[in-house]
Amino acid sequence: MKSRTFYPSLTKKPEEKDRKILRRIEENAGDEFAFLRDLIKVPSLPGTRAEGQAQRVVRNKLQQIAGITIDEWEPDLRAINRYRYHPIRERTDGWNYEGRPVVVGMMDGSSERSLILNAHIDVVSPEPLSAWTTSPWDAGTSGGKMFGRGANDSKGGLASIIYAVKSLVECGLRPKGRVIIESVPEEEFGGGGTIATLLKGYTASAALVAEPSGVGNLCLGSGGSRFFKIRLLGRSEAPQAYRRGVDAIEMGYRIYAALVKFNLGRGRRLRGKHPSFERKGEGVMFGDGRPTNLVVGRFSAGDFPAKVPGWATMEGRIGFPVGESGDEIRKELTDAVLEAAAGLPWLSAHPPTVEWFNAQREPYELSPSEPFIQTVRSCIHRTLGRPPTTFSTPSSCDAVFFANRVGKFGGVPVAVYGPGGGNAHGPDEFVYLSEIIQTTEAIALTLKDWCGFN
Structure with a gap:
């Protein structure tokens, strides 16, 4: 050198x-x-x-x-x-x-x-x-x-x-x-x-x-972070009886769409309040200009190709800046999931559960x-x-x-x-x-x- x-x-x-x-x-x-x-x-x-x-x-x-x-x-x-x-x-x-x-x-x-x-x-x-x-x-x-x-x-x-x-x-x-x-x-x-x-x-x-x-x-x-797992229950049926079943993948998509909306809303609400967390730059430590982000990195459903999937899980991570606590984030995300479920007859009667695991960082x-x-x-x-x-x-x-x-x-x-x-x-x-x-x-x-x- x-x-x-x-x-x-x-x-x-x-x-x-x-x-x-x-x-x-x-x-x-x-x-x-x-x-x-x-x-x-x-x-x-x-x-x-x-x-x-x-x-x-x-x-x-x-x-x-x-x-x-x-x-x-x-x-x-x-x-x-x-x-x-x-x-x-x-x-x-x-x-x-x-x-x-x-x-x-x-x-x-x-x-x-x-x-x-x-x-x-x-x-x-x-x-x-x-x-x-x-x-x-x-x-x-x-x-x-x-x-x-x-x-x-x-x-x-x-x-x-x-x-x-x-x-x-x-x-x-x-x-x-x-x-x-x-x-x-x-x-x-x-x-x-x-x-x-x-x-x-x-x-x-x-x-x-x-x-x-x-x-x-x-x-x-x-930033702080929390990892979450959402469990959804559907109802399994044979392929020819699809309409009698409840497709857990479809239910998962509805919840996922609600999480996307939730994430965008948090970004708009917090933008400009944490300038040091919003700086852009090269490398993994810099974000996209938002002080908070949520990602669903894993989705699983069903256990057999020829069966309406009777269950689904999604796992993800949510980050948050100084000024918010992990307990607040857990409640905010859980409320968003349950609010979305309340608008769907099946999930209203069979509400999803939200669990927390892995990184619990403030x-x-x-x-x-x-x-x-x-x-x-x-x-x-x-x-x-x-x-x-x-x-x-x-x-x-x-x-x-x-x-x-x-x-x-x-x-x-x-x-x-x-x-x-x-x-x-x-x-x-x-x-x-x-x-x-x-x-x-x-x-x-x-x-x-x-x-x-x-």
């Missing part, structure tokens, strides 16, 4: 220590890309043993950092279920953490300023595979990009936080304050891995979650004047030569568990910052290789300035 001029917009020369750190990161670029490639090649889908396989790749890399202590454990689902917002507690399908550990690397220090660096190892399904140009697990490179499921969300960010610490240590520096690297499973399905780290006592005075903001953007807030938003945010912002500026654009994302991530205080857990400032790319959750996902290195540099400087390294 060719060298570049550091701090292009600043007239003051950078400290020699900073130059040494940034030079080391660029020297490590090839190794960092190889590590990311190894991560992408493991199909670490939530709830599968492949999460554990990917965590072994992470653990092996952490073991190369001198002076780091590694902690690896399989979370206890019963203990996590006592956490107020644990996302899986309403599931009854045997979900557990066997073979899906959390991996933490820690370097201790005595300073009051400490920092958690957090990223997730799990990825969403790449289906349909036919939409991909190449296999989602090939980790091929082209045009300054690395492709593959998880390249952008969020294995690229995981590589950056590990190599930020690794490069500092290889420069002969040690932290004055505690540094904690967390590689967690299950972010995409609700956050059980990060919750497990909090329950085990891993805390710090600040946190940075390496989600794909893009190097020129710094995320100060995250929104948050930090002030740009927060000291930790100012530190991160300054380090990004020094790396890129320009200050980052600040925004809040209508999506939701594990940052909410650090920002929102629940009992003795959380309540610390958290920045969301990671390398940019495209097509996260879609075909041909990619991350910009240059942004991997720039993110690593900004995080390394943040560690030096916030925790102190000498």
Whole structure:
């Protein structure tokens, strides 16, 4: 990787220590890309043993950092279920953490300023595979990009936080304050891995979650989210007696149409009230200009081709900005479903049920004047030569568990910052290789300035 001029917009020369750190990161670029490639090649889908396989790749890399202590454990689902917002507690399908550990690397220090660096190892399904140009697990490179499921969300960010610490240590520096690297499973399905780290006592005075903001953007807030399942009852009949039956798919379509109307109405009502959540940009963390969105991502019905479907279910997610609570959202959506059902004779007599599962995240938003945010912002500026654009994302991530205080857990400032790319959750996902290195540099400087390294 060719060298570049550091701090292009600043007239003051950078400290020699900073130059040494940034030079080391660029020297490590090839190794960092190889590590990311190894991560992408493991199909670490939530709830599968492949999460554990990917965590072994992470653990092996952490073991190369001198002076780091590694902690690896399989979370206890019963203990996590006592956490107020644990996302899986309403599931009854045997979900557990066997073979899906959390991996933490820690370097201790005595300073009051400490920092958690957090990223997730799990990825969403790449289906349909036919939409991909190449296999989602090939980790091929082209045009300054690395492709593959998880390249952008969020294995690229995981590589950056590990190599930020690794490069500092290889420069002969040690932290004055505690540094904690967390590689967690299950972010995409609700956050059980990060919750497990909090329950085990891993805390710090600040946190940075390496989600794909893009190097020129710094995320100060995250929307809340709720996952829902709607169950509908029809009446089965043979095909020749279709009119005597009640088609649950048709009933589902009526409810779906009501949800679309409900979603559009919420968007109109909230538009302009949350400008930081409404900013548009490149990447998965930016929305379409609306601070709220609802999507139905799964619809199932019936159990035999030659039978009027007697049941249907739809599953989806609703997001909401600061100023609304999860309890309010649950009531609002449930009321919309029941109101639509009341206008249909069959559903009025057989009302649908609304259940809630998986991600139960509350929104948050930090002030740009927060000291930790100012530190991160300054380090990004020094790396890129320009200050980052600040925004809040209508999506939701594990940052909410650090920002929102629940009992003795959380309540610390958290920045969301990671390398940019495209097509996260879609075909041909990619991350910009240059942004991997720039993110690593900004995080390394943040560690030096916030925790102190000498």
